[in-house]
Amino acid sequence: MSVQTVESIEGFRKVLDEERRAGRTVGLVPTMGFLHDGHASLMRRAAAECDVVAATIFVNPLQFAVSEDLSSYPRDLAADQRLAEAAGVTWLFAPPVEEMYPGDVHTTVTVAGESEGLEGEIRPTHFAGVATVVAKLCNIAGPCRAYFGEKDWQQLQVVRRMVADLSMPVEVVGCPIVREPDGLALSSRNAYLSAAERRAATVLHRALRAGADAADPVEAMRRVVAAEPLAELDYAEMRDGRLLVAARLGTTRLLDNLAWEGPSDNHKALEG
Numbered sequence: 001m002s003v004q005t006v007e008s009i010e011g012f013r014k015v016l017d018e019e020r021r022a023g024r025t026v027g028l029v030p031t032m033g034f035l036h037d038g039h040a041s042l043m044r045r046a047a048a049e050c051d052v053v054a055a056t057i058f059v060n061p062l063q064f065a066v067s068e069d070l071s072s073y074p075r076d077l078a079a080d081q082r083l084a085e086a087a088g089v090t091w092l093f094a095p096p097v098e099e100m101y102p103g104d105v106h107t108t109v110t111v112a113g114e115s116e117g118l119e120g121e122i123r124p125t126h127f128a129g130v131a132t133v134v135a136k137l138c139n140i141a142g143p144c145r146a147y148f149g150e151k152d153w154q155q156l157q158v159v160r161r162m163v164a165d166l167s168m169p170v171e172v173v174g175c176p177i178v179r180e181p182d183g184l185a186l187s188s189r190n191a192y193l194s195a196a197e198r199r200a201a202t203v204l205h206r207a208l209r210a211g212a213d214a215a216d217p218v219e220a221m222r223r224v225v226a227a228e229p230l231a232e233l234d235y236a237e238m239r240d241g242r243l244l245v246a247a248r249l250g251t252t253r254l255l256d257n258l259a260w261e262g263p264s265d266n267h268k269a270l271e272g
């Protein structure tokens, strides 16, 4: 079935209510568009696990600070429609800003704890913006499974916590990071990188790999990023068994993370 684009909240709510009434389960894939294979992997997973897949494309102003890239954030609805259709999406919700935020926003959702540190420290209003729009999208979509990428690992923790704390009828599914052959995690923001920055951007994955193998992962990650002249480290940290790194390549901020399983046997043998 070809993808159908809906712009109104009422219309999106109606079609998904009808899907459920017909006995079909709904998979929801919230995105900000400029879709790439990482998004397609979420959509394909949703299509494998749910009867019908709905994706949303909305560049959410609430999660951008005034100094950030809201107006220049890359957009291409026609290409997004093609990718979504090929990945098994039936309903695409692409509302204009006035539909989602018709006036001043007086109500926001704040998730303490999970939002703190890491991205939350560098972008203090970001996660309230994310939690608020995801709460709205879930309220509009209704009972569903919602798919999020692990690349934005802290975001995934924020969303999981919000859904649990607010008893939303949503099952959150985290999906693995999709990488380029050289290790760079797919991101819409990779489009901003110059050729030299693109080559240097593998430093995030290299840092994580070095961290995964080291007795002092944070120190190892910092050392790898410091050795790349085009990269400036925002943070390299470990939280809940995860190595997380964020760095700037020119004006582009990139994030990446990897599960930490402790130093490799090799390393333990050397130390022991």
Ligand code: PAF
Pocket: 030, 031, 032, 058, 060, 063, 130, 133, 134, 152, 155
């Ligand atoms: O990860 C994103 O693309 C966005 O933060 C999300 C979850 C769609 C909310 O705007």
